[in-house]
Amino acid sequence: MEVSRLPISASQRGKLVSAGYSSLSSLSSISPSHLATELKISENEALEILKAASHGCRLDSFEGSHAIVNGAQTAWEMLQDEDMLTRITTSCTDLDNILGGGISCKEVTEIGGVPGIGKTQLGYLFAILDFCINLELLLLLRGNRNYRIQLAVNVQIPADYGGLGGKAIYIDTEGSFMVERAMQIAEACIKDMLEYDGLLRKDSQTRHLKMQPKELLGNIFYFRICSYTEQIAMINFLEKFVSEHRDVKVVIIDSITLHFRQDFDDMALRTRVLSGMALKLMKLAKTFSLAVVLLNQVTTKYSEGSFHLSLALGDSWSHACTNRVILYWNGNERYAYIDKSPSLRSASAPYSVTAKGIRSLASNSKRIKMM
Amino acid sequence: MLAHFFKGQQASLLKTGYSNAISNELRFFFGSVEDLLIHDLYVLVALAEQQSNSERLKQGITQVLSIIDGQHQPWLNGMDLLEDAQQNKHLLSTGCERIDFLLQGGLREGHLTELVGPSSSGKTQVCLQVASNVAKEYSGSVVFFDTGNSFSPKRIEQILGQLSDHSDIEVKLLFVASSFYVYHSYVRYHVCPCNPFLKPPFNILQSNKLLEQVMNNIVCHPVFDIFTLLDVLHQLESKLRSQGGSKVRLLIVDSISSLITPILGGSGAQGHALMISAGFLLKELAHRHNLSAVVTNHMVGGEGGTLKPALGESWKSMPHVRLHLFRDSKSSICNMSILRHPYIVSSFAHMIL
Structure with missing residues (x-):
């Protein structure tokens, strides 16, 4: 019917x-x-x-086009488009390598790890990087917090420096966004760019980097979310907001989890709400060609006779994202592991969280492990 | 509704000259074609006789009923069906020897196949693999409905470069009866490692032209809610009916469960109804237009912590073939087993018992 x-x-x-x-x-x-x-x-x-x-x-x-389905693209067209697409760098070469060049626009990437591993750092990183140059996934790597902030910074790296020159939306549900830390990373980011400028453009003295750390911070739209109803409302509102601010290139949600891990008795309802939310974020990423980065907490899960760490929100949520990166400790070093991706192979790479944000491990870069 | 019904039949009815009058009178009398159909004919006639315009009403009833009779599908006997199966319902090779072996040739056109497995078990990889192979080997069109931005043209390019490159994994036939599933047979295959920084190993697709041609056979449409899915499926249906041109051999929805989960459950049966109509639409498309439909489904935690396919019992009966995918922990080897199959199951049935 x-x-x-x-x-x-x-x-x-x-x-x-x-x-x-x-x-x-x-x-x-x-x-x-x-x-x-x-x-x-x-x-x-x-x-x-x-x-x-x-x-x-x-x-x-609807007639006219001979496309089989209106609005569909062929794989060939998509391949050409994808070649044009810039990725947001993480500022950590190893990490960029396993991610195929950085966080992908048009996709939803979930990053999870134990507290203190650098998630938020990575978030800051992306937010500022968008604007800056190959800043590091600084924040990403140091703890959840570091991760996120780095992202928010990195997304702003200007196009001249290999960045997107875009703005960032930072949705903070945990209250863990530290503006001082973001400032640090933004400063480091600009310093990097100046260095880069010095290396590549020695002759052109006319060129001055006018960017100020404060400007970078000014390009981060920050929303503080205090309950899951606010979170749902925020995500419904995002489409309108982004259509008015077309230069937004990354949306970071830190974390997607918090309000859904408590306050919910009806798990079936939670699953419905979460999967609806995931679809909306997917649509946002696709329509506006922006990267959506979700930060998730970890939980312990019992299977095959032992407890092990896995990301929170359960099995049905594990399908919700396009890519999934898990951050973990290996001895004293922080590692990122690609748990799921349609186009990347499983791999892990070490990173470090420094004062400047997320960076490659100083010692060597041969630690990337492809599975 | 009646008015529209008559409108549709205008050609035949205009000749008789009283279609509008009759439709109006019948409309006043019954309201809808369905009302007309569910009433007993004698009751209808008796009712009509009580009216002043009984003759014309009776005429109208007969006419409507004859139009309805003309709309049924022709019947087929077993021989016709066999012929149809042999001529139109081919097996599509998946491009992976082991999976083809398990499925005794590949995916059948006319079937709805469901891939079910936990996150990162290789569902999307199998979809991309089959899509690449069908586009290349059969020069058929592939329609890919993507709900998770997981359609990766880069990956397709790689797969196309590697398509002949499968070897070295033995196929195991296992017959294990567990309390939940019966594993009739069981296959292991590699998700071929890929490195996005390497160019795809060049072999068959040396020329860019050929690659372009093959990749143009695959069309992808993003779908983020069930209504869009129903819309595009209807669109596809009417396109396929009206034009014989490019032949669509394969239709993929990856994943159908992420569209249905947000509406399923809770109060009201609307979500359930939408799920069923999407399922039937897919089956109808597959059957009518001889294409193979593939959907992917998630696993959710069931009782006692074991995983079970999502979408519940009523969806279970929807796909013709149900394949379960799982992955050895943290390795690139995936496993596939048959949970349900219309004819492979029966051929092994005695061995299970």
């Missing part, structure tokens, strides 16, 4: 069907007032139904 595909409420659909309207074309030549009297609903409701139906009809009758 065709009306079953209209995005209208179940009771309205029931009324339509019992009044005999089962196909879209049966709704095409009818007036709202007529429908309203026949279905015993308000005229506004009837108007909504007819709008939905005529939208559906338009989709069906």
Whole structure:
């Protein structure tokens, strides 16, 4: 039955069907007032139904292109597009390598790890990096916190320096965004850029880097979220916000988990809400070509006779992201491991969290392990 | 509804000259075609006779019923079905010898195949692999509906470069009866390691032209809610019906469960109804247009901590073939076993018992 595909409420659909309207074309030549009297609903409701139906009809009758499905792209076109796409660097060469060049725009990447491993740092990193140059995934690596902040910084690296020159949205649910730390990383970022400038453009003295750390911080939109209702509302609002701020290139949510790990009795409801949220973020990433980075906490899980660490929110959430990176300690060193990705192979790489943010491990760069 | 019904049949009815009048009178009388169908014919006639315009009403009823009768599908006998199966329902090779061996040739056109497995068990990789192979070997179109931004053209490029490069894994046939599933047979395969920094090993697809041609056979559409999915499936249906041109051989929805989970459960059966109609639409497409439909599904925690396929019992009966994927921990070796298959199951049934 065709009306079953209209995005209208179940009771309205029931009324339509019992009044005999089962196909879209049966709704095409009818007036709202007529429908309203026949279905015993308000005229506004009837108007909504007819709008939905005529939208559906338009989709069906759309002609002209010989594409099999309207709005679809061929793999070849997508490959060309992907080559044009810039990735957001993590400032850690090893990490960039296993990530295929950095955090991918158009995709949702989830990063999880134990407290203190550098998640937030990475977040700062991306936010500032967007604007700066190959800043490091500084924050990422040091603890969750470090990770996130780095991201927020890195996203701002100007295009001249291999960055995106974009802005960052930082959604903080845990209250762990430290502006002092972000400032540190932004300063380091600008220093790096100046160095880079000095190396590559010795002759061109005219060129001055006018960027100030404060400017970098000014390009981070910060939202503090205190409950899961606020979080849901925020994510619904993001689409509107981003369409008004097209230069936003990264959305960092630190962390996606906190409010959903408590306050929820009905686990089935939680699963529904979370998976709906994941789809909205996917859509955002795709529509606006921006990177979505979700930070997650870890939990212990019992399987095969032993406890081991895994990311929070359970099995159904583990499907929600395009990529998944797990940060862990190996002895005294921090490692990042690609747990899941459609295009990257499993691999792990060490990183360190320094005062400047996330950087490669000083000693050697041969530690990347491809699985 | 009746008015529309008559509109659709205008050609035949206009000749008779009273279609509008009749449709209006019948409409006043019954409201909908469904009302007409669920009532007993004698009751209808008796009802009509009480009206002043009984003759015309009776005429109208007969006419509507004959139109409805004309709309049923023709019947087929076993021979017709066999012929249809042999001529139109081919097996599509997946491009991986071991999986083809397990499935006795590959994915059948006309079937809805479900890949179910935990996160990072290789579901998307199998989808990309099959898509690449069908686009290349059969020059058929592949339609990919992507809900998780996980369609990776880079990966397709790599797979196309490596397609002939499978070797060295033995296929094991195991017959294990567990309390949940019966593993009829069982296959292990590699998710071929890839390094995005290396150019795909060049062999078959030496020329860029060929690569372009093959990759143009694969179209991808992002889908982020169930209504969009239903819309694009309907669109695809009407496109396929109206044009015989490019032949679509394979339709992939990766993953259907992420579209359905947000609406399933809770109060009201609407989510359930949408899930079922999406399933039926996929099966209808597969059957009518001789294409192989592949969907992926998640695993969720069941009772006692064991994993089970998501979407519940009523979805379980939807796919023709259900394949379970799992991965040896932290290695690139994946396993596939058959949970449900219309004919491979029965051929092994006696061995399980």
